[in-house]
Amino acid sequence: MSALFTPLTLRSLEIPNRVWMSPMCMYSAASHGSEAGVPTDFHLTHLAARAAGGAGLVMAEATGVRPDGRISPWDLGLWNDRQQEAFTRIAAAITSHGSVPAIQLAHAGRKASTERPWLGGAYVPESDGGWQPVAPSPVAFDGQPVPHELTEDEIQQLVRDFAAAAERALAAGFRVVEIHGAHGYLINSFLSPAANHRTDAYGGSWENRLRFPLQVVDAVRAVWPDDLPVLFRTSATDWLTENPQDPREGWTGDDTVRLAEELTAHGVDLLDVSTGGLVRDAQISARPGYQVPFAAQVRQATALPVSAVGLILEPAQAEEIVASGQADAVMLGRQLLRDPHWAHHAADALGAEPRWPDPYGYAVVRRTAQKETAKA
Numbered sequence: 001m002s003a004l005f006t007p008l009t010l011r012s013l014e015i016p017n018r019v020w021m022s023p024m025c026m027y028s029a030a031s032h033g034s035e036a037g038v039p040t041d042f043h044l045t046h047l048a049a050r051a052a053g054g055a056g057l058v059m060a061e062a063t064g065v066r067p068d069g070r071i072s073p074w075d076l077g078l079w080n081d082r083q084q085e086a087f088t089r090i091a092a093a094i095t096s097h098g099s100v101p102a103i104q105l106a107h108a109g110r111k112a113s114t115e116r117p118w119l120g121g122a123y124v125p126e127s128d129g130g131w132q133p134v135a136p137s138p139v140a141f142d143g144q145p146v147p148h149e150l151t152e153d154e155i156q157q158l159v160r161d162f163a164a165a166a167e168r169a170l171a172a173g174f175r176v177v178e179i180h181g182a183h184g185y186l187i188n189s190f191l192s193p194a195a196n197h198r199t200d201a202y203g204g205s206w207e208n209r210l211r212f213p214l215q216v217v218d219a220v221r222a223v224w225p226d227d228l229p230v231l232f233r234t235s236a237t238d239w240l241t242e243n244p245q246d247p248r249e250g251w252t253g254d255d256t257v258r259l260a261e262e263l264t265a266h267g268v269d270l271l272d273v274s275t276g277g278l279v280r281d282a283q284i285s286a287r288p289g290y291q292v293p294f295a296a297q298v299r300q301a302t303a304l305p306v307s308a309v310g311l312i313l314e315p316a317q318a319e320e321i322v323a324s325g326q327a328d329a330v331m332l333g334r335q336l337l338r339d340p341h342w343a344h345h346a347a348d349a350l351g352a353e354p355r356w357p358d359p360y361g362y363a364v365v366r367r368t369a370q371k372e373t374a375k376a
Contacts, residue, residue, distance in 0.1 A: 001352070002319060002347070002350040002351060002352040003018070003319060003322040003323035004017065004018050004019060004315070004318050004319045004322050004323075004330070004346065004347075004350060004352070005017045005018070005019075005346075005347050005350065005352035005353075006018070007056075008056075008305075008328055008329060010176075010229035010269045010270060010305070011226070011227050011228060011229050011269060012227040012228070013100065013175055013176070013227070013228055013229055015056045015057050015100050015329075016056045016098060016099070016100075016355065017054070017055075017056035017343065017347075017355075018056060018318075018322050018328065018329040018330060019054065019055050019056055019318065019329075019330060019332065019342070019343040019346065020055060020056055020057040020058075020059065020102075020307060020329050020330065020331050020332070021047075021050045021055045021057065021058045021059055021331070021332060021333075021336050022059065022309055022331035022332060022333040022336075023059045023060060023061045023062055023103075023104040023178070023180075023233075024061055024333050024334075024337070025061045025062055025071060025072075025075055025076075026042070026043065026046060026061060027071075027072055027074040027075060027116040027117065028040065028042050028043065028074060029043070029074055029075060029076050029077075030074075031072075031073035031074050031129060032073065032129055034082060035082070036067070036073070036077065037063075037064060037067070037070065037075065037076050037077025037078070037079070037080075037083050038076075038077075038082050038083050038086045039060075039076055039083070039086040039087055039089075039090055040086075043060075043076065043086075043090060044089055044090050044093060047060060047090055047093070047094060048090070048093035048094060048096075048097065049340045050099075050336055050340050051093065051094040051095075051096075051097035051098070051099035051101075052097045052340070052341075052357050053336070053339075053340040053341040053342065053343055053344060054099075054341065054342075054343030054344040054347065054354060054355045054356070055099055055332070055336065055342075055343050056099060056100065056329075056343070057099060057100040057102050057176065057329075058094045058099045058100070058101060058102065059102040059103065059104055059176070059178060059331075060076065060087070060090065060101075060102070060103040060104065060174075061075070061076060061104065062075065062076075062104050062105075062106035062108075062180050062185075063075070063076045063077060063078050063103055063104060063105055063106060063165070064076065064077040064078070064079070064106060064107065064108070065077075065078065065079060065105055065106070065107055065158075065161040065162050065164070065165040066079050066107070066158075066161045067079065067131075068112060068113070068131045068132075068133075068134070069106065069107035069108055069112065069161070069186070070108060070112060070113075071106075071108040071111060071112060071114060071185075072112075072113070072114050072115065072116060072124070073113070073124060073129055073130065074116055078103070078105070078165045078168050078169060078172075079161070079164070079165060079168075083168070084168045084171060084172050085172075087103070087168075087169070087172040087173075087174070088171075088172045088173055090172075091172050091173030091174050091175075092173055095173065095175075097357060098355060100175050100176060101173060101174045101175055101176070102174060102175065102176035102177070102178060102231075103169045103172075103174045103176075103177055103178070104177075104178040104179075104180050104233065105162055105165050105166060105169065105177060105178070105179055105180065105220070106180035106185060106186075107158060107161075107162075107180075107185060107186040107187070108133070108185050108186065109133060109134060109135050109147070109184075109185045109186030109187075109188075109189050110133045110134070110135035110139070110140065110141045110144060110147040110184075110186075110189060110195070111133065111141050111144065111183075111184055111185055111277075112131070112133040112134075113125075113130035113131050113132075113133055114144075122143070123143065123144050123145060132145065132147065132148050133145065133147040133148070134147050134148045134149075134150050134154070134186070135147035135148070135149065135150065135186070135189055135195065136149070136150060136186075136189055136190045136195065136196040136197075136198050136202060136203060136212075137149055137195065137196055137197040137198055137203070139195055139197060141184065141279075141280070142279065142280040142281065143280070149198075152200065152201070152202070155202060155212055155215075156215075158186070158212075158216075159212070159215045159216055159219045160219065162179070162216045162219055162220055163219035163220055163222065163223050166219075166220045166223050166224055167223045170223070170224065170225070170228075175228055176228065176229055176230075176231060177220060177224055177228075177230055177231070178230075178231035178232065178233055178272060179213075179216055179217060179220060179230070179231070179232045179233070180233050181213055181232055181233055181234050181235075182233045182234050182235040182272075182274045182275075182277060183235055183274065183276065183277030183278075184235070184276075184277035184278040184279070185277070187212065187213045187216065188234070188235055188277070188278060189278065190202065190203075190209055190211075190212045190213055191209055191210065191213060191234075191251060191255075191259070192209075192238055192250060192251040192278050193209065193249045193250070193251075194238055194240060194248050194249060194250045194251070194278055194279065195278060196209050206258070210259070210262060214262060214263075214266055217230070217232065217263065217266045217267065217268060218266055218267075221266065221267040221268075229269035229270060230267060230268050230269055231268065231269065231270045231271070231272050231307075232263050232268045232270075232271055232272065233271075233272035233273075233274060234256055234259060234271060234272070234273060234274065235251065235274055235275050235276055235277055235278065236251075236253050236256040236273050236274070236275050236291070236294035236295075236297075236298070237250070237251060237252055237253055237256070237275050237276070237294065238250035238251045238276065238278040238279060238282060239275065239276050239282035239283060239284050240278075240279065240282060248279075250278070251278070253293075253294050253297050256271075256273070256294065256297070256298060257297060257298055257301045257302060259271075260298045260301075260302045260304045260306075261302055261304075263304065264302065264303060264304045268304070269304075269305065270304065270305045270306065270307060270328065270329075271295075271298055271304050271305070271306045271307075272306075272307045272309065272331060273291065273294050273295035273298060273306050273307065273308060273309065273327075274291060274309050274310065275291050275294060275310070286310075286311060287311065288311045288312070288313055288314075288317065289308075289310070289311060289312060289317060289321070290310055290311060291308065291309060291310035291311075292308045292310070292312075292321055292326055292327065293326075295307065295308035295309075295326060295327045296308075296325075296326035296327065299325065299326060299327060299328070300325075305328040305329075306327050306328055307327055307328065307329040307330065307331050308321055308326060308327035308329075308330055308331065309330070309331035309332075309333065312330050312331075312332060312335065313335055315345070315346035315349040315350055316349075316350075318330045318332075318346065319346075319350055343355075344356055
């Protein structure tokens with residue numbers, strides 16, 4: 001039996017397999033007006049197609065908990081009724097195909113207010129409909145303006161914003177919520193000493209740098225049902241300490257193990273392990289599975305389940321990651337953009353039963369018969 005295609009249970013929720021769709025921003029919502037941040041027919045089709053393609057869990061992209069929390073003006077949000085209503089259609093469509101609907105809640109912090117990537121990704125100034133980014137400290141991301149340093153009152157409002165968005169996600173029908181604590185966005189910038197230079201209760205010591213992230217986790221967990229899981233995405237390293245020539249103090253894999261232990265105590269059910277994103281000039285040697293060892297480190301050192309992500313391309317590769325205990329699930333991003341039915345094809349390759357939608361049955365049965373005839 002394929003390990004990749006066995007169910008995984010988190011709390012009371014059974015996820016049918018370990019092939020999960022990673023949250024990927026599409027930068028395709030309206031940027032302003034009453035439809036700002038509202039999912040469109042494109043988002044519905046995009047996400048439902050991956051559910052029909054057999055992914056066990058389909059996660060909607062990084063969704064801003066407030067207008068100035070979006071990476072770009074064209075990102076999705078979940079701070080009003082119109083957005084919630086549109087997300088309801090998406091969660092229902094994912095569910096109808098037998099997949100688990102999930103959503104990632106996010107605040108972009110000092111990396112906010114940017115142009116769409118295919119148009120260069122430059123900062124969008126306030127005069128063009130953008131806004132001033134915010135951060136734990138007035139330390140700019142490369143190419144971005146100096147962010148506003150958040151006050152303690154503003155930090156507490158952000159905690160409430162995450163909780164309010166989680167309540168809306170639940171009402172929309174999502175069964176899994178993930179807190180985005182990776183890639184140099186707001187929560188990640190509080191964690192890393194390379195971006196957090198505060199001297200108050202939210203900076204300096206390890207405990208202080210964890211204060212805001214854990215307050216967000218507690219607030220979301222408080223409004224999320226006890227029988228449904230909360231996930232947390234992290235960057236397991238900034239890729240700074242891996243470079244002996246870089247004098248900057250960063251976040252490490254050992255830090256991530258300590259974080260995982262704290263998150264477990266605060267009710268997080270799985271750590272979604274990625275890397276990087278805090279600084280633009282980090283030296284990263286990207287290769288197939290290059291981030292998997294960081295997930296495996298957490299998996300081996302703690303009791304917290306993990307998912308692995310990053311250039312996981314082939315069915316046999318994904319199977320090995322799960323079967324060997326390096327991770328409990330794999331998150332696929334670009335590979336699912338290339339092939340929405342990757343999970344079905346992987347199941348076929350690994351000897352598992354593909355979960356094709358019934359209306360596709362004629363094509364699948366005929367293909368199977370053709371393969372059997374060819375063997376004979």
